[in-house]
Amino acid sequence: MNMMSQTPETPLPHAPEGHPKVRMGKIGLLMANLGTPDGHDYWSMRRYLGEFLSDRRVIDYSPFLWQPLLQGIILTSRPFRSGAAYRSIWNNEAGESPLATITKAQVAKMKTRMRARFGDRVMVDYCMRYGNPSTMTKVAEMQAAGCERIVFFPLYPQYAGATSATANDQFFRALMKLKWQPSSRTVPAYFEDPRYIEALAQSVERAYAAAEIEPEILVCSYHGVPKRYLMEGDPYHCQCQKTTRLLRERLGWDKDRITTTFQSKFGPEEWLKPYTVEEVARLAREDGKRNIAVIAPAFSSDCIETLEEINEEIRESFEEAGGERFAYIPCLNDDEAHMDALADIAAENLAGWI
Ligand SMILES: C=CC1=C(C)c2cc3[nH]c(cc4nc(cc5[nH]c(cc1n2)c(C)c5CCC(=O)O)C(CCC(=O)O)=C4C)c(C)c3C=C
Ligand SMILES: [Fe+2]
Ligand SMILES: [Fe+2]
Numbered sequence: 615m616n617m618m619s620q621t622p623e624t625p626l627p628h629a630p631e632g633h634p635k636v637r638m639g640k641i642g643l644l645m646a647n648l649g650t651p652d653g654h655d656y657w658s659m660r661r662y663l664g665e666f667l668s669d670r671r672v673i674d675y676s677p678f679l680w681q682p683l684l685q686g687i688i689l690t691s692r693p694f695r696s697g698a699a700y701r702s703i704w705n706n707e708a709g710e711s712p713l714a715t716i717t718k719a720q721v722a723k724m725k726t727r728m729r730a731r732f733g734d735r736v737m738v739d740y741c742m743r744y745g746n747p748s749t750m751t752k753v754a755e756m757q758a759a760g761c762e763r764i765v766f767f768p769l770y771p772q773y774a775g776a777t778s779a780t781a782n783d784q785f786f787r788a789l790m791k792l793k794w795q796p797s798s799r800t801v802p803a804y805f806e807d808p809r810y811i812e813a814l815a816q817s818v819e820r821a822y823a824a825a826e827i828e829p830e831i832l833v834c835s836y837h838g839v840p841k842r843y844l845m846e847g848d849p850y851h852c853q854c855q856k857t858t859r860l861l862r863e864r865l866g867w868d869k870d871r872i873t874t875t876f877q878s879k880f881g882p883e884e885w886l887k888p889y890t891v892e893e894v895a896r897l898a899r900e901d902g903k904r905n906i907a908v909i910a911p912a913f914s915s916d917c918i919e920t921l922e923e924i925n926e927e928i929r930e931s932f933e934e935a936g937g938e939r940f941a942y943i944p945c946l947n948d949d950e951a952h953m954d955a956l957a958d959i960a961a962e963n964l965a966g967w968i
Contacts (some may be wrong), residue, residue: 637760641967642737642796643728643960644752646723646768646781647915649744650711654700659693665744671780673822673881696918703921715856716915717947720769722957726959732968737761743781753788755871756796763797765963767956769914772857773803774850776839801963805853806860809955813946814857814911821907821943829907829941831871833894834858835924836912838876851886857911877910877928878919891928895935899900905939906932914952916945 618728639733651662667673667684705715717740725738737759741752756764768781782800789795804810822828836854844851858874865872877890890908897903908928925942932940946952 616713637758638762639735640737640756640760640762641735641964642739642756642759642761642764643767643787643964644723644756644764645717645724645738645740646749646766646785647713647717647740647742648781648917649742649746650775650917651697651700651711652710652746654697654704654711656693656697659700660689660695662745663692663696664689667778669744669780671783672776691900699918699922702926703918711918712921713915713917716917716945717769718945720915720953722950723953724957724960726729727953728960730839731957732959732964737966743777743784749781749784750788750791753785754792757792757794761796763967765799765801765960765967766961767801767963769956770912771803771807771914772805772836772850772853773848773962774839775843775848778803801961803853804955804959805857807955807957807959808860809858809951810952811857811864813949813955814861814909815945816951817946817949818861818865818907818909821909821941823906825939825941827905827939829905829939830903831873831897831906833873833875833890833897833906833908834861835875835877835890835908835910835928837878837887837910837919840881840883840885841887842883844886854912861911864967877923890924891931894928894932894937894940898932898935898937904937906937907943909942909943910945913945920945936942 649662649666651658664684667688668681673680697768700711703712705712708715721738721740728736728738737756739752739756741747741749745748753764765786766782768778770777785798785800789798818832834857839848839850858872860870873893875888875890875893878887879885879889894906894908897906908924910924913920924961929940929942
């Protein structure tokens with residue numbers, strides 16, 4: 615009998631008493647984002663940052679050296695500073711961070727798109743690498759709901775060990791805990807996917823059409839990672855450069871109208887350069903740019919790093935250096951073209967399974 619044709623709750627004729635309920639015949643699409651604190655108070659921030667910054671894919675120092683520094687110094691002060699930044703962007707109505715709100719909106723739209731294509735065979739949900747809802751919980755829920763196969767979709771356009779790989783690691787850790795492990799696939803990075811590039815280009819065109827004066831340069835600001843990670847083989851830097859080039863080509867622009875920078879440096883090591891906060895000041899001071907736009911193509915949704923860091927700190931750096939107009943272009947969030955792109959990518963990764 616073809617198991618995939620069974621209904622979700624097939625009766626078990628010869629089952630021993632107490633036999634667990636068996637559900638099958640579904641396919642899970644599990645969208646994964648980075649995570650976000652449950653609140654902006656000290657303890658919520660400490661819990662979240664503690665989990666995040668203990669991940670050796672994110673910070674790869676020996677735990678014997680790193681943990682005393684993290685637990686003793688960093689986690690006593692940073693939760694206050696980051697908590698204040700989160701407070702300034704918090705979605706008070708929903709009682710959650712913007713990243714949580716936007717991820718939910720994306721999942722709702724993905725559900726509609728998957729239902730339209732595949733009916734109720736595909737169960738769509740989301741999980742976070744750090745914090746809630748956890749990857750462990752969601753993988754277990756999908757298996758219990760009858761998902762015999764799971765497509766795991768990290769929502770990072772560019773691959774980085776610190777994001778895509780650690781999301782996948784956590785997915786596999788969750789599978790390790792199951793007696794009956796679903797078959798699985800992980801969706802690769804989509805930094806050069808024409809549908810993602812098209813969604814980015816449309817968002818730039820919309821912002822430029824709405825601007826009173828056309829920006830002189832578009833700064834593509836990607837989240838940074840230590841430069842050492844690139845030297846050790848992480849392709850993130852190259853994928854970011856390629857996204858910018860493809861975006862420029864799609865827009866039909868010359869090289870001087872667009873540039874790539876990296877933000878959110880953490881700790882004393884050198885990170886990928888140029889640093890956004892310095893580069894926007896240099897553009898104003900040395901190149902005489904008065905009017906710039908900034909976009910953050912590595913983020914699938916707006917979050918602390920875009921709403922607070924780019925739109926507050928980095929804007930300030932530009933203005934203090936003499937800049938006049940700073941247009942922040944929002945992330946693709948639940949934009950229709952973005953959701954269509956993600957739905958197409960998900961459907962391609964479901965191929966052969968449905
Ligand atoms: C310390 C090392 C960090 C590395 C390496 C890093 C890589 C990295 N991060 C993202 C995406 C996001 N990061 C976010 C927040 C955030 N990132 C770090 C540190 C590193 N990130 C910290 C400490 C924080 C917390 C905020 C703070 O205290 O400054 C977020 C936002 C989450 C939110 O709730 O809004 C995202 C998204 C990428 C794409 C990346 C490497 C490619
Ligand atoms: Fe980060
Ligand atoms: Fe490179």
